[in-house]
Amino acid sequence: MRLKDVLSPFLAWKNLFREPVPIKDPVNRQAAPRYRGFHVNDMDVCIGCGTCESICQNAAIDMVPVEGIETTREDSGLRPRIDYGRCCWCALCVDICTTGSLTMSNEYQWIDTDPEVFRFIPGADGKPWDKRELGYRKPDNYELYNTERTPMPELAPEDRDKSFIEIVRGYSKEQAIREADRCVECGICIATCPAHMGIPQYIAAVRKNDMEEALRVLYETNPLPEVCGRVCTHKCETVCSMQYKGDPLSIRWLKRYIADQVPLEKYKEILAADGFEQKDKKVAVIGAGPGGLSAAYYLANLGYRVNVYEALPEPGGMTRYGIPEYRLPYDPLDKDIEYIRSLGVKMHFNTRVGKDITLEKLHADHDAVFAATGLHLGRSTRVDGTDHPRVFQAIDLLRKVTEGKEIEVAEKIVVIGGGNVAMDIARTLARLQNRKYGKVGITLTSLETEDIMPADREEIVESREEAIRIEPGWGPQSIEIVNDKIRGLKVLRCLSVFDENGRFSPRFDKDETNFFEADMVVEAIGQGMDITYIGEAFGKELALTEQRKIKVDAFCQSSLPWLFVGGDITGGTDAITAIADGHRAAKGIDKYLNRET
Amino acid sequence: MADASKYRDFFPPKNPDGTNIIDLESHKFVKIWQGPQHPGITGNMSLELIIQGDEVMECKTHVGYLHRGFEKLMERRKFIQCFPLVCRIAVPEPDFNEYCFAATVEELAGIQIPEAAVWMRTLILEMSRLTSFLMHLGGQSGAFGLGVVAQWTNYVRDLMLDRFEEISGGRIYRMHMPPGGVRGLTPDGFDARMEETLRTIEDVMKDVDTTLFNNAVFKRRSVGLGYIDPAWVDLYGITGPNARAAGVPKDVRKDYPYLKYPELDFDVITATDSDIYTRTDLRRREILLSIDLIRQILVKMPKTGEYMAKMPNVLHWQIPKGETYIRSECTRGEYGFYTVTDGSGYPRRVNVRGPSYTHAVALMERMAIDCNIADTAGLMLSLHTYPPEIER
Ligand SMILES: Cc1cc2nc3c(=O)[nH]c(=O)nc-3n(C[C@H](O)[C@H](O)[C@H](O)COP(=O)(O)OP(=O)(O)OC[C@H]3O[C@@H](n4cnc5c(N)ncnc54)[C@H](O)[C@@H]3O)c2cc1C
Numbered sequence A: 001m002r003l004k005d006v007l008s009p010f011l012a013w014k015n016l017f018r019e020p021v022p023i024k025d026p027v028n029r030q031a032a033p034r035y036r037g038f039h040v041n042d043m044d045v046c047i048g049c050g051t052c053e054s055i056c057q058n059a060a061i062d063m064v065p066v067e068g069i070e071t072t073r074e075d076s077g078l079r080p081r082i083d084y085g086r087c088c089w090c091a092l093c094v095d096i097c098t099t100g101s102l103t104m105s106n107e108y109q110w111i112d113t114d115p116e117v118f119r120f121i122p123g124a125d126g127k128p129w130d131k132r133e134l135g136y137r138k139p140d141n142y143e144l145y146n147t148e149r150t151p152m153p154e155l156a157p158e159d160r161d162k163s164f165i166e167i168v169r170g171y172s173k174e175q176a177i178r179e180a181d182r183c184v185e186c187g188i189c190i191a192t193c194p195a196h197m198g199i200p201q202y203i204a205a206v207r208k209n210d211m212e213e214a215l216r217v218l219y220e221t222n223p224l225p226e227v228c229g230r231v232c233t234h235k236c237e238t239v240c241s242m243q244y245k246g247d248p249l250s251i252r253w254l255k256r257y258i259a260d261q262v263p264l265e266k267y268k269e270i271l272a273a274d275g276f277e278q279k280d281k282k283v284a285v286i287g288a289g290p291g292g293l294s295a296a297y298y299l300a301n302l303g304y305r306v307n308v309y310e311a312l313p314e315p316g317g318m319t320r321y322g323i324p325e326y327r328l329p330y331d332p333l334d335k336d337i338e339y340i341r342s343l344g345v346k347m348h349f350n351t352r353v354g355k356d357i358t359l360e361k362l363h364a365d366h367d368a369v370f371a372a373t374g375l376h377l378g379r380s381t382r383v384d385g386t387d388h389p390r391v392f393q394a395i396d397l398l399r400k401v402t403e404g405k406e407i408e409v410a411e412k413i414v415v416i417g418g419g420n421v422a423m424d425i426a427r428t429l430a431r432l433q434n435r436k437y438g439k440v441g442i443t444l445t446s447l448e449t450e451d452i453m454p455a456d457r458e459e460i461v462e463s464r465e466e467a468i469r470i471e472p473g474w475g476p477q478s479i480e481i482v483n484d485k486i487r488g489l490k491v492l493r494c495l496s497v498f499d500e501n502g503r504f505s506p507r508f509d510k511d512e513t514n515f516f517e518a519d520m521v522v523e524a525i526g527q528g529m530d531i532t533y534i535g536e537a538f539g540k541e542l543a544l545t546e547q548r549k550i551k552v553d554a555f556c557q558s559s560l561p562w563l564f565v566g567g568d569i570t571g572g573t574d575a576i577t578a579i580a581d582g583h584r585a586a587k588g589i590d591k592y593l594n595r596e597t
Numbered sequence B: 001m002a003d004a005s006k007y008r009d010f011f012p013p014k015n016p017d018g019t020n021i022i023d024l025e026s027h028k029f030v031k032i033w034q035g036p037q038h039p040g041i042t043g044n045m046s047l048e049l050i051i052q053g054d055e056v057m058e059c060k061t062h063v064g065y066l067h068r069g070f071e072k073l074m075e076r077r078k079f080i081q082c083f084p085l086v087c088r089i090a091v092p093e094p095d096f097n098e099y100c101f102a103a104t105v106e107e108l109a110g111i112q113i114p115e116a117a118v119w120m121r122t123l124i125l126e127m128s129r130l131t132s133f134l135m136h137l138g139g140q141s142g143a144f145g146l147g148v149v150a151q152w153t154n155y156v157r158d159l160m161l162d163r164f165e166e167i168s169g170g171r172i173y174r175m176h177m178p179p180g181g182v183r184g185l186t187p188d189g190f191d192a193r194m195e196e197t198l199r200t201i202e203d204v205m206k207d208v209d210t211t212l213f214n215n216a217v218f219k220r221r222s223v224g225l226g227y228i229d230p231a232w233v234d235l236y237g238i239t240g241p242n243a244r245a246a247g248v249p250k251d252v253r254k255d256y257p258y259l260k261y262p263e264l265d266f267d268v269i270t271a272t273d274s275d276i277y278t279r280t281d282l283r284r285r286e287i288l289l290s291i292d293l294i295r296q297i298l299v300k301m302p303k304t305g306e307y308m309a310k311m312p313n314v315l316h317w318q319i320p321k322g323e324t325y326i327r328s329e330c331t332r333g334e335y336g337f338y339t340v341t342d343g344s345g346y347p348r349r350v351n352v353r354g355p356s357y358t359h360a361v362a363l364m365e366r367m368a369i370d371c372n373i374a375d376t377a378g379l380m381l382s383l384h385t386y387p388p389e390i391e392r
């Protein structure tokens, strides 16, 4: 023991002469910029996907309704409420938040005697720190899921511009699983899908590589998965919560992947289609398009005897006679239809109701009728010159191509229309021109400017890749004809397409004109319906809507209780809407036929 | 070794292994409990002591007051959800848990983390070591009645927590090392603020030198007390400073190099006297080494660049079937996670190997024999144990 050891501890007394250092001001303390304090949620950005709730291992988050926040297509209307008795401030919820709406403030302290106030809805229950600029944010280049879509293998322009081979090649197993892995299972898409398909469930089945389960989920709501897996308008993808930090999920391609994996022979076993109870009631379906096929499928599953009457020689409606083969080849379409027929659905082709058989007769022979006859009459712009024999309707040409008939293909063609039908005919004609002339000479013109053209973006891009010239924002004025020969289309600058109320009412600038040279013109500006088969007697009893469409209820039942109507003729615009209508109609018919009276 | 037998008669007789033969019926012994609610106990643990006079004849350790079942909880959590859980296993130095868990998942999933993340993790672990030692040093001196050192070291520890707050947004639970990388690199101006903090710590350590290590009271009470026989190191599985102070150069940083330690310049610190004083002094040198290592890391580490690997969707993350043992050197020695996965989204079994189990249970029971009851607190502190990691 040294004397020093006795004395030196007293050096601590030197601190008596120092300022007291350690005390930091706890009230005004500024926490670090990255401080993980109470949450802040931007109510306008949050979509109520609930992914924050899924990741929280403390179950601190509940998704709850909030006053003033409406449920919309892309917003569940719920918002996270956080219980700070459970939260451990790990910020995993912030990291995974699909929209980036959820952050944390750097508020250092908050004291209250009421424990209840420590459970609140950040953003909705205003807090003093809501306006703070600092606090934990999801770091850049740091993601807890893959934000990028797995690219779809496609044919290059030079490999496809002469042929009708399907452009999209489909995912491999690895690609499909990688894409399916991105889904956070928020389910926002389900409400948007017209058929309310079990999207997160079938995607989960892809992830588990359980194709049988996946197929079962598909058929619960959609008996045309091969078709929809290729050409669906995929509204679901427009609301997918993955789109906020990256690309939305390829929901459509995953559906296609599933349907492509399972061979038709296994369908019956997987879908347990044998042995459902047969009823002795009969239902007639008019039209073998997606609407009719869907109704037939679900009616057959309910045990009804179904007769489908179709005017054309083959089933599929517009999906066969409208959509070109390079988007939807016939084999997958036939696969879907084959399965429906295998359930005992009888199809009568080349049988136009109203001509070959009357609706009265169908009514007399069946207990109920479902009509989904689609829109098969082409509409004309009716500008001068449209009565020329080399002015065609897009859907007429597309039908002829499907039928294998020769169609007119001029060297220079103008297509009028900015929707997908216009793209389909332009791209079909481009392929035929390439074969015939070795080059493409197509100008596609639309009223709409490119940003509001109704066609899908990828259609526009791919059309350009196939050497189609796109001229948006012009209104057709007249077709110039010299010596009975078409010389081209005169157009005016279109200033706007819709009026303030969103009604179709185009305005033009008479001074800005243009001329597109052509020796053939194709109109693709929409289709009309032909429901003359209803006849006068029934027609009188049939209630119509303001838009002069047949009025139906939620189960597609018209004012004639035995007549159900759906698909394009009641306002649908795509296959999936028609399919959903068919499903609803089948339920409605079942309800109607089992009525207790 | 301070041979207690010199100062008292030879009662009670001893077993060959050095334990006392005790007959409670003889009424010559008293049984008392120390803890779990006792400042002289590290955390929620208790000692069941049989004493004769003021000497401990037998010591039984009791744990279970803090059992939160982490290992079991992890079996019910997705891998990403285990990340905010594991830090709680050792409160004063949570980062070793984070590192071991993240490295486990990365190894089993085959994920390579970016270079900057590896440096960042090394920095955090060294900061964590320094912070934890500072707190411990205060506890050690407090156990011998020298409260003032605890106030100083806790002050500088608080400065370290400020630095952690800057990096991660958290003071105690940093949660900065999710599987896949880190949540960010050092913020702007961090190096200067860190340097200032390190200087302050060095100043305080000088004061600690005069007040604690050159202190007659501390020396009288700690020199010769709590001797760990080098032969016990393998017998009990002793690691870390407890082993190094007995002259056994065990250090995972050197023995099983991980992260960026192979690129840092340092030697394993050892000592020979193996008593409480030596162990405390060795930890003081560890503090200075950590300060040096932090400086080295800050010079060498990249300040920009990728810090997170590309991750699959963590909500459905399934880790291939496998097993692994990941270790690191924490303040108290070898800290390891033995993990078995079955290909599902949840760990099948996790076993956390903290040094406290061996040090606080088996070793403490052996070492308490013949020591004075006034010294049990100092003795226990000198083994540097954290009950939560015993009761994972
Ligand atoms: C060129 C083109 C491309 C398209 N691309 C897409 C696309 O990519 N994605 C998408 O989702 N949708 C697309 N659509 C729309 C889609 O094809 C239709 O919305 C869908 O087919 C409507 O189904 P439906 O059952 O109501 O009618 P339809 O498919 O039109 O089927 C009606 C059926 O009824 C038959 N029929 C009509 N009248 C009678 C009668 N009196 N007696 C017996 N049978 C009759 C018709 O011959 C036809 O087969 C496209 C349409 C066209 C024209």
Ligand code: SF4
Binding pocket: A055, A056, A057, A058, A059, A060, A061, A082, A086, A087, A088, A089, A090, A091, A092, A093, A094
């Ligand atoms: S910070 Fe962590 S514990 Fe708190 S609500 Fe978010 S995920 Fe849950």
Ligand code: SF4
Binding pocket: A041, A045, A046, A047, A048, A049, A050, A051, A052, A053, A079, A080, A096, A097, A098, A099, A100, A101, A102
């Ligand atoms: S993850 Fe984000 S967007 Fe989704 S509900 Fe939570 S806060 Fe809102």
